Amino acid sequence: MTELLSDQRIDEALQGLPEWRRVGDAIERSAELASFPQAIEVVNRVAERAEAANHHPDIDIRWRTVTFRLSTHSHGGITEKDIALAGEIDDVITDV
Numbered sequence: 001m002t003e004l005l006s007d008q009r010i011d012e013a014l015q016g017l018p019e020w021r022r023v024g025d026a027i028e029r030s031a032e033l034a035s036f037p038q039a040i041e042v043v044n045r046v047a048e049r050a051e052a053a054n055h056h057p058d059i060d061i062r063w064r065t066v067t068f069r070l071s072t073h074s075h076g077g078i079t080e081k082d083i084a085l086a087g088e089i090d091d092v093i094t095d096v
């Protein structure tokens, strides 16, 4: 059962996600890639992970900088689904 996380749990989870920060009812991180094509490659790989998880980030692409914002829209806030996908996004960025 997906539930909204407490502020304490969010803070704990962000300890393990040092690139991410809380922005209101979402968590967010940016990454600067080596090129625009590489930024798009990251977005495509994240899209595959998101589809597999049936959980989708908001994505902002500005040249080489990609910003991912995660919130569980159906719950209006941050759930474990956001924490899990954030970890997967970090893996994609590290591996690209």
Ligand SMILES: C[C@H](O)[C@H](O)[C@H]1CNC2=NC(N)=NC(=O)C2=N1
Residues within 6 Å of the ligand: 054, 055, 056, 057, 070, 071, 072, 073, 074, 075
């Ligand atoms: C019908 C489908 O399962 C839902 O709309 C999914 C799709 N992806 C989603 N992504 C996010 N971030 N939040 C959701 O509530 C959500 N719901």
